[in-house]
Amino acid sequence: MRVRDLSLSYGGEPVLVGVSLQVGKGQYVSLVGPSGSGKSSLLRAVIGLHKPSAGRVEFECAPADVGILFQDDALLPWRTARDNVALGLGFRGMERGKALAEAEAWLARFGLSGLGDRYPSRLSGGQRKRVALAQVLALKPKFLLMDEPFASLDAIVRARISQELVELVERERISVLHVTHDLEEAIALSDTVHLLSQGPRARITQHYPVPIPRPRQLVRAHMHPAFAPLLERLWRDLSREVDTDSRAEAA
Amino acid sequence: MLNPKRAWIRQLVALAILLALWEAAGRAGHLNPLYMPMPSSIWGALVELFSGSRIWIHMEATFTAALVGLALGIVVGIVLGVVAALVPVIAELLEPVMLLLNAVPRVILAPLFVIWLGIGLASKVALAFILVAVVIFFTVFTGIRQVDRRLVERIVTLGGDRSALLRHVYLPSVTAWVLGNLKVVVGFAFTGAVVGEFVAASRGLGYLLSFAQSTFNPALMMALVLLIMVVVLVIFGLASRLEKRLLRWN
Structure with missing residues (x-):
């Protein structure tokens, strides 16, 4: 998938300006940025839920x-x-x-065998998220777009579901574009992390390749020697984005 | 400590004491039977009502009017609600009418329906219908506009088309809203039927009520009130069983 020079306006206000990025076959790409930078808007434009004012999505x-x-x-x-x-099927x-x-086979794969007859109101938050994941993955997508899918989960459930997801993505060679504000999650999961600048008029300012080998154990990925320096760099660059913005505001 | 599971026993005991006091006061001559008949005479009137076969004719009339009005009101209310939610012009035209009908106590239309439709079944059906249809209309109309956008997006991103949206999102939502209001409209349907009969009729529980009034028979009147209460409670019970069954996912 390729995004070329994409710009997006919301009621006359430019949200994104000239954003380009590329996700190759089997690549896991994350997009991080300050809140309000237009990460979700970019994703929605990629899906076609927003119409871009310029540029293309291929x-x-x-x-x-x-x-x-x-x-x-x-x-x-x-x-x-x-x-x-079974809905999408x-x-x-x-x-x-x-x-x-x-559907039953997919539920079993996510550790939900025996819960197939339950209504969502009788499932926990983590179980519901696994069902939602199974619902999407049962369609055998070649490309997965995610917007903070695990934000509402507690840390342990989140780590386990992320691990299940990363194993599946590696095995099936699924390409992923993942929007998140969690820098550690972005590094642990991705091959490349893109940093989106502070909005409005946000654009991609940096690319960070992640040199951690696959297949990955997410817990071990955090201990890889490349992890900490990369997190530090990302953190510094992100803070600068936010600072620049508040200085501009003060001026 | 009060055991909440035994509440019904305490309620029953309280009722029994109240009835006993009432009966005793009546027998001692402290209550004028023309205004406040004793429980035993109300019971007597009730037994007498059921001793002949005539009561069934009246029950049938009231049930028919209420249930036909209920069914028509639900169907028409849903159709109008859906159409208004989907076609803005219709909403513009319908909403003020419905708001007006919602603002007034709709039973005031009873005399008008008698003039238009006669003293037969039709005027009672019409009154029950109008009481029910307005409530259902608003339920469905506002419901469809507030349908969960996330569900709609989910279906679309999973590859569902318009008919899938209708079947998997809109229809179940509408069902849930209507069922949530089922008890209210069942009560309204019986109100419509009985009030319609009370105004002008030749049969029905409402007609019996007005007959009891004109012959100054308070025991019969109270027996009828009791009977109508029991009937509506039974229907309520059926309605909530249906609700539980169809909304078991909730």
């Missing part, structure tokens, strides 16, 4: 091969976990019995 795969996961993803409350996972024309069997 996908090499079909729209049906793109999976999307948002922070506040909602499952259908009136459908069981299994039915929820049904939209793709899969026969119902087969879709349900496939």
Whole structure:
């Protein structure tokens, strides 16, 4: 996937200016930036939920091969976990019995076997997030777009789900564009991290390749010698962005 | 300590004491039976009501009017609510009418319906219908506008089309809202039927009530009030079972 010179305005206000980035096959790319920098807007423009004022988004795969996961993803409350996972398969024309069997297999893969008959109201936050993940991944996407999908989870659940995700992404060679404000998460998961400047008129200011080898154990990734220096650099650059902005405001 | 599970026993005991006091006061001659008949005479009136077969004709009339009005009101309310939510012009035209109908106590339309539709079943159905339809209209109309955007986006990003949205998001949402108001509208439907009969009719529980009034028969009146309460409570029970069944995901 390639984003070229993308600009985006919101009610006349420029939000993003000339953003370009590229995600190669099987690459995991994160986009970090101060809150309000337009990270989510960029993602929504990539999906086509916002119309860019300039620039282009090019996908090499079909729209049906793109999976999307948002922070506040909602499952259908009136459908069981299994039915929820089978939903997209049904939209793709899969026969119902087969879709349900496939859904059950995906639930099992995320440690939810036996919970297929439960309604979302009877699942914990982490379980719901796993169902949402299974719902998207059951469609075998070649490209995954995520907007802070794990922000609402507590640290332990979050770490476990991230590990499950990273294993799957590595095995299936899924390309990922992941928007987050969590720098450590970005480094641990990604091949490349992009820094978006303080909005409005945000643009990508830096690229950071992550030299940690794959397959990754996320806990060990934190202990890799390259991790700490990279985090420090990212942190410094991000702070400078925020400072520049507050100085501009003061002026 | 009060055991909440035994609350019904205490309530029953309190009721029994109240009835006993009431009955005793009546027998001692402290209550004028023309205004305040004793529980035993109310019970007598109730037994008498059910001793012949005529009560069933009246029950049937009231039930028919209430249930037909309820069904029509729900269907028309949903259709108008959906159309108004999807077509702005219709919303512009319908909303003021509905707001007006919502603001006035709609039972004042009863005499008008009698003039238009006669003293038969139709005027009672119409009153029950209008009481129900307005409530359902607002439920569905505001509900559709406030449908969870995240669910809509989810279906779209999973590759669902318009019919999928209707089937998986809008229809279940509408069902949930309507069921949430089912008890309210069941009560309204019976109000409509009974008030309609009270105004002008030749049968029905409301008609019996007005008959009891004109013949100054307070025991019969109270027996009828009791009967209507029990009937509506039974229907409430059925409605909440239906609600629990269909909203078991909640």
